[in-house]
Amino acid sequence: MKRWMKLAAGVVAISLATAGCAGSGGSGSAPSNANQPQQLSGELTVWLMTGSAPETLTSALHKEFQDANPGVKVKYEIQQWNGIQQKLTTALASQTPPDVIEIGNTQTPQFAGEGVLADLTDSVNDLNGSQWLKGLKDSATFDGKVYGMPFYAANREVLYRKDMFEQAGITTPPTSRDELLAAIDKLKAKFGSDPDFQAMYVPGQNWYALLSFIFDEGGDIAKAEGKNFKSTLNSPEAKAGLEFYKKLVDASGTKAPKDNDESNPQQAGIYGGGKVAMFIGTPNEVATAAKTDPSIKDKTGAFAIPSKTAGKSAPVFLGGSNLAIPVNSKNTAAAKAYLKLLSSQKYMSEVAKTGFVPGTSTDISALASDPYASVMAKAAQNGRAVPSSPKWGEVEAGQNPLKDMMTAYITGAKSLDQATADANAALDKLLAGS
Structure with a gap:
């Protein structure tokens, strides 16, 4: 998983009361240790x-x-x-x-x-x-x-250039997928004459972002079957999420590699170069972009990854x-x-x-x-979250089937059905430990 700056922990005592009951006669007093907090040491x-x-x-x-x-x-x-x-x-x-x-x-x-x-x-x-x-x-x-x-x-959101949006006539951040695509069209119409301009930087293997679109379609990566998990990358919902991701790549004018993720190259650095209007990332990436251009912090706004349903945001990977x-x-x-x-x-x-x-x-x-x-x-x-499988670490650390699936489909090397079927089989093997 991607790690962000972390935070704090501290703590205080709990009172673990010990049970005690008073005698039925005499003074009715409880034993000396009754109802006293357990002393931690x-x-x-x-x-x-x-x-x-x-x-x-x-x-x-x-x-x-x-x-x-x-x-x-x-x-x-x-x-x-x-x-x-x-x-x-x-x-x-x-x-x-x-x-x-x-x-x-x-x-x-x-x-x-x-x-x-x-x-x-x-x-x-x-x-x-x-x-x-x-x-x-x-x-x-x-x-x-x-x-x-x-x-x-921490989770991802859409980080965008407020000044570019204004110049392109976009008065409010998109609140649906259709509005996001419409914003891309307006940005390209305004700035597209610059060959280096990218309305949205969309790496071919940003599977964290892909999850939002799969979740938004009602799908998932895998479903629990007892202690085990069964891959669901070939479900209609997962396919629909992947289809939209490709649509976003094709519409965005992105120059991001189709065979790598948001870290290679570091997308915040690309955004900091001043030729990108939007990208899907975490808030701390604004500070990274500002190392290239300190003024970009004041120019950057954020909106939630939009849902296919107008007015709603898509679920995010935590x-x-x-x-x-x-x-x-x-x-x-x-x-x-x-x-x-x-x-x-x-x-x-x-x-x-x-x-x-x-x-x-x-x-x-x-x-x-x-x-x-x-x-x-x-x-x-x-x-x-991702599936709570003990094998999930191997998925992220190894040859991640989701990344392979995305590149194969986005580049046209495989059809939607073939890319998802192959990824489904590969993920099943990893989750099963074979």
Whole structure:
């Protein structure tokens, strides 16, 4: 999965009341330990990824947690993305893993399937479960049980040049696919005499964007069959989503490679060159574009990826992180207490202030003043994750059938039926582990 700057975590104590009952006679007093909070103690090791949480935030949160639980010492360790998969694999297989870990939402089913994450199903209510982003909750769910708590999310939107829209006579951002195509026509009519102009930069293999159009048609990549998943790339809905993506490529005037994704070359850099009016990306890519042209930030607006239904936005793929407790943690009670505080609106609001969508709160008011994050946050409420298969990591890391399918169809190397049939068979093999 694509990773964005991450945010913060902290936490506070939960009161785990012990049951006690008064005697039927005498003074009726309860035993001395009845109804007293369980005293947490020991060391709590927390692994968050580099960039996930500002030091000011983690320092304050850890102090509050330790003040509420004087018997617990938080050992906070920042991890690097480079090599983290192997480091997590080794740590989770040991008898002394960290107690709280941050993992990508597409990694969660893999580790859950390996049996190295604690089952949090009975703790969902304590962790503000009613406020969880559905897409991230789905990514933390395996075989009907929950193995992680949503941390934060980010998703794609359409980033566009406000000045170009104005010059082309486009007064409001598109709110349907048809309006998007009409905007492309107006932009080409205004700026098309420039051979370097692109009304929309659309890489041939941006499968994250493709998912929105498949979801919008009512389709999906795969459907669950017990613990396993069956590919659905050859469904009528998936075919319709792919057809529209090709229509967008053909109409856009894009010069993006048809055999590569949005990172090769980096699309934000292309946009920063000043010859592109729109692209589908994440809010942080505006800052990347501004490295080429600092003025582009003030010229850029955002709107949700439009649906085929006028006035609606398409569902989006949610990328982000979950927080989990290793099954071999020696301090599970303190780890759950830590997660409980992090899941509260108080701290999720702090997460939102970093510009990303809080994973366990529907309160996105902190993002309202950000022209990019506010659009992202609203669309995230209708976000979805990739199939929660333990094999999904192999799909993204290897020869991704979705990318092959897109290139084959967009270039005309294969028909729609052949491209989707071949991709369906390839994805089935990966999800089955063969």
